[in-house]
Amino acid sequence: xxxxxxRALIAKCNxxxxxxxxxxxxxxxxxxxxxxGQNMARGFSALAAAAxxxxxxxxxxxxxxxxxxxxxxxxxxxxxxxGSLLMAMGKAVExxxxxxxxxxAMLGAGIEAVKARGKSDAGAKTxxxxxxxxxxxxxxxxxxxxxxDVADAALAATKDxxxxxxRAAFVGERSIGHLDPGARSATLLIHAICDVLxxx
Amino acid sequence: xxxTVSIVIVSHSPDVAKGAADMVRxxxxxxxxxxxxxxxxxxxxxxxxxxxxxxxxxxxTPKGVAVLVDLGxxxxxxxxxxxxxxxxxxxxVQILNAPVVEGAVMAATEAAGGASxxxxxxxxxxx
Numbered sequence: 001x002x003x004x005x006x007r008a009l010i011a012k013c014n015x016x017x018x019x020x021x022x023x024x025x026x027x028x029x030x031x032x033x034x035x036x037g038q039n040m041a042r043g044f045s046a047l048a049a050a051a052x053x054x055x056x057x058x059x060x061x062x063x064x065x066x067x068x069x070x071x072x073x074x075x076x077x078x079x080x081x082x083g084s085l086l087m088a089m090g091k092a093v094e095x096x097x098x099x100x101x102x103x104x105a106m107l108g109a110g111i112e113a114v115k116a117r118g119k120s121d122a123g124a125k126t127x128x129x130x131x132x133x134x135x136x137x138x139x140x141x142x143x144x145x146x147x148x149d150v151a152d153a154a155l156a157a158t159k160d161x162x163x164x165x166x167r168a169a170f171v172g173e174r175s176i177g178h179l180d181p182g183a184r185s186a187t188l189l190i191h192a193i194c195d196v197l198x199x200x
Numbered sequence: 201x202x203x204t205v206s207i208v209i210v211s212h213s214p215d216v217a218k219g220a221a222d223m224v225r226x227x228x229x230x231x232x233x234x235x236x237x238x239x240x241x242x243x244x245x246x247x248x249x250x251x252x253x254x255x256x257x258x259x260x261t262p263k264g265v266a267v268l269v270d271l272g273x274x275x276x277x278x279x280x281x282x283x284x285x286x287x288x289x290x291x292x293v294q295i296l297n298a299p300v301v302e303g304a305v306m307a308a309t310e311a312a313g314g315a316s317x318x319x320x321x322x323x324x325x326x327x
Contacts, residue, residue: 033212033271035246042242071280072249075240077273079249080280117276166272 002096006055006062008196014048016192017041017185024188027181031168035076036181043074043082063090077166078182081114081127088113104138111135118165125161125168125175127182130154134190144194155179155187205311205320206233206259208267208293209304210252210274212245214238220268220301228308233259247274252281256293260285264317265293266324268303292317298324 017024017040025037047054047069054065067086071079092109093102111131115121122132130151137150156179163175166182207224211217217238224234235255240246256265267282269275275295282290294317296303303324310323 033245035240035244038244039240039246042240071277073241075242075244075246075248075273075277077276079273080276083280117279 002059002062003055005096005196005200006057006059007051008199009193010048010051010055010066012192012196013189014044016188017044020185020188024181024185027179027184031163031171031175031178032166032181033076036078036185039074039076039078040082040185043070043079046070046073058094059096060090060093063087063093066090077118078127078185080117081182084113084117085110085131100138100141104135107131107135107138120165123161124165125158125163125180125183126165127180127186129158129161129180130183130186130190144198148191148194151187151190155183158183203261203263204232204314205264205266205307205317206235206261207304207308207311208252208255208259208265209234209236209300210247210255210267210278211236211238211270211300212247212274216270216300220304223301224304224308227305228312232308232311233261234304234308235259247277249277249281249284252278253284256281256285256289260289260293262289262292264320266307266311266317266320267293267295268298268300268307268324269295270300294321296321296324298327302327 021037021041028034028036047066050069054062063086067083071083089106089110092106097103097106120126122128133150133154158180163169168175209217209220217236221234221236235258237251237255241248267278269278278295282293306327307320307324310320
């Protein structure tokens with residue numbers, strides 16, 4: 001049950017990131033170091049290659065192992081961030097969370113790890129600007145359709161933000177007007193997870 | 201030979217990391233052990249957690265390891281690598297808040313005299 005879900009999640013996330021790798025890199029070029037798509041694609045491809053080892057594990061352990069795979073293979077700043085997210089989410093649960101509120105608690109634990117790792121918070125034009133509102137929506141009992149809408153709106157809102165963290169902080173004012181690539185990859189992954197959950 | 205704090209240099213570019221390590225060896229000598237790594241797991245520009253762990257392990261001493269990093273991902277990947285070291289060795293490894301080349305030379309100069317990791321850190325960060 002958990003194994004089948006984890007296999008589907010890994011496959012869908014990998015396919016989504018692979019399909020959007022060029023787009024993510026194009027977003028990263030003006031305000032980052034132009035490697036987000038390739039880094040994410042390398043990490044998720046390594047994750048997919050390890051699916052046979054990861055998927056049969058209990059849900060929490062599988063998430064932790066998936067996080068480790070991303071950390072070891074992404075190679076850019078997003079590796080430790082997405083890796084910390086999954087590792088902390090995996091430590092927060094044993095089995096698949098039952099219900100939206102439990103999922104919100106799990107995601108909340110992951111978000112705290114991302115904040116600590118990135119020494120950042122929402123409002124700095126990062127993946128947190130998507131993850132935090134999505135977590136809040138889940139905590140309020142959002143449906144899958146609502147989660148998608150919240151993620152899309154949160155991503156769009158990063159366009160007018162000024163980056164204060166990461167490589168994009170170097171370009172300061174010039175970061176305004178660009179979507180944040182980390183917020184975009186987070187939105188893509190949220191839609192991929194929604195796709196899998198809806199198909200079940 | 202007295203034990204000295206070791207230096208690890210982590211850059212997005214293997215050329216930068218190796219070059220900084222060469223400068224340390226020439227300016228400070230061989231008594232301080234220096235390891236370096238650079239490049240992502242595919243060999244492009246970036247950093248690689250496994251390579252950072254290997255570099256730290258290569259020169260690890262309980263006396264301490266000072267890690268110099270360049271941009272963003274080099275720091276976060278080094279933090280993760282330190283946390284993933286086994287047997288609590290990460291407690292003796294610190295990332296210094298100093299420029300890679302200058303910081304590595306200053307840290308190694310201080311370390312060569314047998315200074316503690318805290319003293320090495322202070323010297324490199326005050327530079």
